[in-house]
Amino acid sequence: MNEHITLPEGSIEKHTTTLNVGPTHPATHGVFQNIMELDGERVVSTEQTVGYIHRAFEKLAERRNLYQITPITDRLNYCSSPINNMGWHLTCEKLLGVKTPKRVDYLRIIIMELARISDHLICNSIVGVDTGAYTGFLYVMQYRELIYEIYEEVCGSRLTTNIGRIGGFERNFTNTAFKKLEKFLKEYPKVLKEFENLFTRNRIFMDRTIATGAISAERALNYGFTGPNLRAAGVDYDVRVHSPYSSYEDFTFDIPVGKTGDNYDRFLVRNQEMWQSLHIIEQAYRKVQDFRGAEADVFHANVPEYYLPKKEDVYTKMEALIWHFKIIMGEVDMPKGEVYHSVEGGNGELGFYLISDGGRTPFRLHFRRPSFIYYQAYPELIKGGMLSDAIVTMSSLNLIAGELDA
């Protein structure tokens, strides 16, 4: 081919092609840029560029009161915002020494597990889309809608939820919320089964995902993998079990693990986790129903310094008015201390490292963002593979640009 082209004197013939994928490419599902070196269709190397939607959350947090930081956490992993919100509340509660009632813990678990299901559902159905199966994605979206309706009933919003407060929830779950939850619990297992039937033993899907994007357990640990990606490689590390928060120790569930750490195993682990989440929600719902008397209406802990009083009380009671004023004007000093708290997010261990110097805003807040940490492994995962597999690998890692760039 090159006989017709005269190369300038002294130039070296380049055998690879440089391809710029992203930052706004429909296949990358988010703002990700990769400059890939390709040999034919095989990936020789790649360099990721991140930071396109960096919003300086850590700096912003240094001037906000604790309750004002919750909306920031929404925008980390926006596929499962409630987990981020709860993680933040739990961090604050750990710093402040707030003990939450059991009913609050169980309600939180219901919401967190719903969020986990919606997160995994998106990730797995997108893996399906990238391997050429659009049906699954469109089909399951209406069931994610059911989850979003439950959020809406509890907190009023759907995607960036800002759900809950320090100490509990802003209002009790309504009967409609429980009705919607029952509907979800009744309908979803059938759908999940169908979704699995569509993919799990599908020849095309298996051929596309098995042995692509694989990582060994040892490398995964060294790369700081957590969550389903680590479990797919065979390490049974789950924050919910290792450092239980929000009364996860009261529940029985399994930690699904994979073996090879490839795209197929990640898919299977996420699917299994959805079943486990369903199982946890059922248990939690039963426990919530078992509360009797005054306990059955508890939805927040007694922390007047941080929990906004009811509006009716603010207008009629002195005490409530004072607390309302103090909270809104940010006149409550935090105790001094350093605390690290982590929760099992949709895609891994989401950690909050909060340093308070006794002021009204955090002195320093650092988010341990799982996808920022495991995205480093991407070049290693796709090296030598096909370009089309690289796209599947990216989806199957469950990368969320909002979390990556913070």
Add this chain to the structure above:
Amino acid sequence: MSLTNEQIQQALITKFGEAVFNFEETYGMLCFEAAKENNLKVLQYLQDDPELSFNFLTDLCAVNYPDNKGKELAVVYHLHNLRKNVRIRFKIFTSIDQPDVFTASKMFSAADWMERETFDFYGVNFVGHHNLKRILNVDEMDYFPLRKEYPLEDQTRIDKDDAMFGRG
């Protein structure tokens, strides 16, 4: 077999003596400091010792204490022993004028980007890092925005043209 904070502290003191100090337990997590020259020695020992085996780097970040003269920057490592499920926090301090710290990216692949992020926001110079450049901010930036010397915008400022911000 479990590993308690006292055992970890004892093992560290036996190995390093005076070189590790300021042990404290905050919210159940053991926290200690070492001189910045010794960070790799301590990390390596924590990783290699069969009893301790802290081989998972959970988090790495920096903190700026502007009033702490000569030790303005802290680099904080959160380590996790997954087998025995113990977490520890390890800190080193460095001056802001000469923020050179040895890189841990040779030991933990995870540290690569975490150190780049720390460099990006605090200007900690990780000596030996293979690709220490900005990661989240633009390459042309010439300051380290998370340092305390850069305050956030004054919320009460009125010199902005509202029309430019979709208001008014």
